Amino acid sequence: MAKHFLLLNLIAVLSFCCVVLAFEPSPLQDFCVADPAGTAKVNGLACKDPKSVGAEDFFFSGLHLAGNTSNTFGSKVTPANVAQIPGLNTLGISLARVDYAPWGINPPHTHPRATEIVTVLEGFLQVGFVTSNPENRHITKVLKKGDVFVFPIGLVHYQRNVGKGNAVAIAALSSQNPGVISIANAVFGSEPAIATDILAKAFQVDATVVAQIQSKF
Numbered sequence: 001m002a003k004h005f006l007l008l009n010l011i012a013v014l015s016f017c018c019v020v021l022a023f024e025p026s027p028l029q030d031f032c033v034a035d036p037a038g039t040a041k042v043n044g045l046a047c048k049d050p051k052s053v054g055a056e057d058f059f060f061s062g063l064h065l066a067g068n069t070s071n072t073f074g075s076k077v078t079p080a081n082v083a084q085i086p087g088l089n090t091l092g093i094s095l096a097r098v099d100y101a102p103w104g105i106n107p108p109h110t111h112p113r114a115t116e117i118v119t120v121l122e123g124f125l126q127v128g129f130v131t132s133n134p135e136n137r138h139i140t141k142v143l144k145k146g147d148v149f150v151f152p153i154g155l156v157h158y159q160r161n162v163g164k165g166n167a168v169a170i171a172a173l174s175s176q177n178p179g180v181i182s183i184a185n186a187v188f189g190s191e192p193a194i195a196t197d198i199l200a201k202a203f204q205v206d207a208t209v210v211a212q213i214q215s216k217f
């Protein structure tokens, strides 16, 4: 009995280790500020000489500024990730501001490398994500100022401004470089295109419908 208990514990500990290691690992040094001139091929970005690192490497200004939502979707993401803040390299975290015009959407997308936690600073947002196959359960809620919601890593999610005025949200993501796969762009806007007949069969519609959607992306 005790032996079984130990074995189960060991399995639990080992699986915990593996799950943890599947994400951005704990840094092995204080920081590794991204060196834009670095040529070493590493998973992430090469480190600058720590002696040449300064406050600017850990700094970004601009999340107080509203993004321009005059576009097809009526939303704008202002990122603050390793591309803007080299000091985020290897640290497994980043931020973004999202602005929404009334009825604007942040269309369905996924972050291949990050869980996202979002808080509403202003307005009302309908948010949702869909679980993986075979359930494809749609989990959705309307958020108001001060509310917080989580989109688990990899799952397709979206937001829509359902208020009368503009909406603003701040999102934190568990990667220095979360990545974005916009579903419509990936499926209908790839370069070169996925064959129209493949998409017609996949989406169970006429090829002309697929061609029409492809022409928009």
Ligand SMILES: *[C@@H]1O[C@H](CO)[C@@H](O)[C@H](O)[C@H]1NC(C)=O
Binding pocket: 068, 069, 070, 071
């Ligand atoms: C916002 O974007 C639109 C469309 O690209 C552009 O016409 C407009 O000048 C921009 N507004 C500002 C304030 O930058």
